Amino acid sequence: MKKQHNNLFEILNITGRKTFWSQGFFGQDVKVAIIDTGINTQHQEFKNVKIKCKNVINDNVEPGMHGTATAGCLVYVAPNVEILNLEINDEKNEAYNDNIAKAIRKAVDEDCDIINLSYSHKSNYGGIEEACQYAYDNDVLIVCSMSNEGKKLRKYPACFDTVLSVGAIDWNEKRCDFSNYGQWIDVVQVGKNIPVPHYKYNDEYLVLDGTSFSTPLVAGIAALIKCKYKTLGKYLSMQEFMNLLTVAFSKDLGELGFDKYYGFGLCSLQPLVDTKEFTIGSNMMKQNREVIKMEAVAKIESGRTLVPLRYVNNNACVLWIPEEKKVKIMY
Numbered sequence: 001m002k003k004q005h006n007n008l009f010e011i012l013n014i015t016g017r018k019t020f021w022s023q024g025f026f027g028q029d030v031k032v033a034i035i036d037t038g039i040n041t042q043h044q045e046f047k048n049v050k051i052k053c054k055n056v057i058n059d060n061v062e063p064g065m066h067g068t069a070t071a072g073c074l075v076y077v078a079p080n081v082e083i084l085n086l087e088i089n090d091e092k093n094e095a096y097n098d099n100i101a102k103a104i105r106k107a108v109d110e111d112c113d114i115i116n117l118s119y120s121h122k123s124n125y126g127g128i129e130e131a132c133q134y135a136y137d138n139d140v141l142i143v144c145s146m147s148n149e150g151k152k153l154r155k156y157p158a159c160f161d162t163v164l165s166v167g168a169i170d171w172n173e174k175r176c177d178f179s180n181y182g183q184w185i186d187v188v189q190v191g192k193n194i195p196v197p198h199y200k201y202n203d204e205y206l207v208l209d210g211t212s213f214s215t216p217l218v219a220g221i222a223a224l225i226k227c228k229y230k231t232l233g234k235y236l237s238m239q240e241f242m243n244l245l246t247v248a249f250s251k252d253l254g255e256l257g258f259d260k261y262y263g264f265g266l267c268s269l270q271p272l273v274d275t276k277e278f279t280i281g282s283n284m285m286k287q288n289r290e291v292i293k294m295e296a297v298a299k300i301e302s303g304r305t306l307v308p309l310r311y312v313n314n315n316a317c318v319l320w321i322p323e324e325k326k327v328k329i330m331y
Contacts, residue, residue, distance in 0.1 A: 035086045039071045046072075076220065164242055169190055171190060
């Protein structure tokens with residue numbers, strides 16, 4: 001896919017990132033470790049991002065699909081973060097807990113603020129629990145995926161209290177069938193039909209599903225929060241950080257309060273922004289999924305989209321979808 005997917009625009013809404021961007025917080029002075037495969041640092045999505053790549057097993061540094069995709073999701077939300085990419089896959093492309101544990105400790109020792117870990121295993125081995133505790137004790141937040149078997153499964157390190165565990169929902173805020181669940185889940189984010197940078201072609205994108213990609217969206221949200229606290233010179237303890245992400249910046253989904261499918265809910269930098277959708281030639285408008293009848297049809301004149309003035313405000317982001325003759329406006 002050559003062009004950017006329309007869902008890149010939707011990420012602006014569902015993560016609420018514009019709330020912090022409008023205040024000047026883009027993730028600057030925040031360092032995030034991507035513990036994963038390698039990253040295609042030459043992709044256009046990373047042209048202004050500082051990325052350092054290392055391999056915790058050997059000296060090979062090679063771009064991979066998974067690492068490139070997770071890094072892309074991170075910078076969609078927090079474009080000014082610094083990334084430390086720690087490759088953990090061996091020669092058989094396997095990622096074992098002992099290498100993950102080694103990478104976690106390295107990320108802490110290299111002064112990372114946040115660790116994105118889009119991996120989890122069925123067994124607790126290799127020092128992974130101790131490594132997560134080491135990160136927690138040093139005020140480094142680990143954001144970890146729940147994995148994709150679609151079952152109630154205890155996965156490691158997602159089940160540890162020392163990490164923030166992330167499940168996946170679709171664009172209608174419903175749990176994805178593949179997303180694992182259980183009492184270990186903390187929050188959810190969108191993980192369905194996610195456009196991600198291509199790991200081989202520098203101007204192309206893939207569309208993928210998985211908790212691997214909802215997780216870095218939450219890591220990006222965490223990076224914006226950390227950026228704000230750093231900029232204001234305020235200390236943020238790990239417990240305070242987790243409380244912000246699970247309470248202050250979560251929208252309850254599913255059963256009232258915490259539940260095993262959505263955790264504390266949709267992690268988003270509230271308030272969620274207002275979205276309006278117009279179809280050229282129609283007087284029906286969608287506002288945050290509610291259908292409203294306008295007094296006039298939406299139309300194009302002299303290359304400009306015209307709709308009744310009372311439906312438009314300043315400081316809007318506009319997306320034109322020519323193949324559908326639709327215009328989306330987001331505030």
